[in-house]
Amino acid sequence: MASIADFAAAQKPIYHQERPSKTGLLDWLTTVDHKKIGILYGGAGLFWLLIGGLEALLFRIQLARPDQHIFVGDTFNGLVTMHATTMVFLAVMPMIAGFSNYFVPLMIGARDVAFPRMNAFSWWTFFAGSLTINASLLFCGAFPAAGWTGYAPLTTRDFSGMPIDFWWAGLTLLAVSSMVAGVNFVVTILNLRAPGMTLMRVPVLAWMMLVIQFLLAFSFPPVAVGLILLAFDRTFGTVFYATNMGGDPHLWQHLFWLFGHPEVYVLILPSMGIVSEILPVFTRRPLFGHHAVIFSGVFIGFVGFGVWGHHMFTAGMGPIADAAFASTTAIVAIPTGVKIFNWIGTMYNSKMTFPTAMLFAISFIPMFTLGGLSGMMHASPPLDLQQHDTYFVVAHFHYVLVGGALQGLFAGFYFYLPKITGKLMNETLGKIHFWVFLIGFNVTFFPMHMLGNHGMPRRIYTYPADAGWNTENLIATSGVFLMTFATLVFVYNLLTSLKKGKDAGSDPWDANTLEWMTTSPPPVHNFDFTPVVLSERPLWDHKYTPGFEIPVPEKAEEIHMPSPSWKPMWVSGSAGLIIVGLLTFNGVFGIPGWPLCIAGALGIIFSVYAWVTEPV
């Protein structure tokens, strides 16, 4: 059992780099280390989570009482649009990317991702995209205000101003970033597994990450096409979304939701994976129906491409399409139910402990189930016609995305952060965070079910006092303050744990999987020797099952680690230049932007040449 530590002490494993890593700020700019890029993604995600939460707080204050005029018209629409855009693309997705970057290579026993520089490229392109979307506030003094779904022709030049240009530009960069990351991680998870880690021995979280990487790679192209057509309409005057030229508003909806629904599963599957990792650790038993949980996740990923039409029941697709999408949507309940029963089966009659990570993981199950049940109602077109664009839908997807995705990510933070920082987070503060957040979340979103059924539409900035919506709106807004307080407690806890936290050691939870085998934080090369995987729970069996000890090699292996590189940033910057060129294509102050497009294209060719000839 002590042999792994003995090996580290005796062998002093060393690694080779073509060029040494830089130090300080330059290190963060040039790093290709999956752990550092994971921290960058996670940090950015947390930052935008706070910004997106602030936006929600502002428009909930506007909605607290009837007939208020604090944020009206496009200001309100901008806050709503940016709240959703920020939460989906800039908060939850990068947090998922953070977990996937940091932990997937560790979980599968690899030293880095398959293409470390492409990984850095994904990060810098994401970074550029996140700034571009929000830059509209700086350059136009207003946020994009057409809703996060950006329905064309509402987003065409006839109906929306400059901020929408920043919106499509930023989202296009995010789409490129996600597609590249998807390809990179598909290869990583399939090909960089440690010896002996057959597909059924891949940890459930890594499996769910594999599923979402396929979803990212295959679902972003349709929305990228939709955004490109929108950009062409707005920049060059093409007529894709021009209804007076025969254009059809369905086009954008199809392209967007063919991306948009798989995207929902991109947001939820990693949290399901996190819960599937945490429950076995704190129940001290294997995951009930381990293979069924994996296969149901894969099944959700497949079906995810066949259900997008349920967002469009009110758009007039016709009865055959409505019926088909209603059936496929109902099918999603089956694999989801399989997962829920397996989680309950894991916990049933077990000797559980309840640290904060476990509390969030447990509360994920009923909260997500509530969101799932109201979702099933929307699978029925007649019911959906009643509920479409009401607060009932808002309640539904917040139960799925906050009660589900975000709670799962919080569970992940408490569980996995000690591996990143080497310090445990404070449990008392953690429990305050958990209970206040859980109560605040339900106080905010449960009344919205009632509001929706009483007919309050989404995306209205105020309502008359005699509409009968006053009490529920006031309750909902008060809940937001509880959630805000809880989130600030979490951030405080996280920051103070960096200095004051108790040392975590390599395996604070007595866990199952490979990432807990190495030190906290892990060394640059992750593992002193490549672990050989003998079971579904390699570390657990190493510790407790005789005959399943992870074999320790006689001698240190040669370890080659990738070198730092500026090239990913060059390519991202050149891509950004093309986007800026398109934004200013028709001229700003009389200077046309198209030369920037040419410069960007040449920049990409030049930097890619430098990239492929650079020794790593």
Add this chain to the structure above:
Amino acid sequence: MSAHAENLTHDDAHGHESHGALSENNFLGLPNIKLAMWAFLGSECMFFGSLIGTYFFYHGNSLGGPLPKDVFSIGITSISTFLLLMSSLTMALAVDAMKQQKPLTARTFILITAALGACFVGFQVVEFHEFYTEKHLVFAGANASLFGSTFYTMTGFHGTHVTVGVIWLLIMSVLITKKKLVPGKEAVNVEVMGLYWHFVDIVWIVIFTFVYLLEFLK
């Protein structure tokens, strides 16, 4: 960063040849880059699927401007299609030569492939010019039609992919000349390029068949 890093950077045991082998794990026995190309091509299928889907979604919806039958000239486009199909043959020969340790033969075939690809793009430029000036098929602006916008966008993105392929081939021939791309372990780079090239070719077969030829189906 680890303190070990500093001592080791002067280690000359590893030359430039060692790049690519970042992790010794290779579970499927496939080179990473080949797997990545297959995943990327899956993504590209969705991309071109959306573009071609948009074209057919709007087929027959144009309120003005010429119709597809008015502008297409199958004869000319057949020639450029033939050139692109032949470039797939030379690409396959280049991959084969690289596998047989003949980098200079591979370079010759790569350059022929690039030339054929460039010819295809040239034909497309001429075709676009003719459609615009003589057949009045307009991409954007006051006289634009849905057929114009969807046709130019779809075929334009395909042409862009061919152009990217041509640049990629040219870079590859430079790398072979400079002996930075050598047979053996790196032959797979040419093979991966070949996968991309054949894919772009197949997309054109789909477009030529469904967009051009089916217009004339009686």
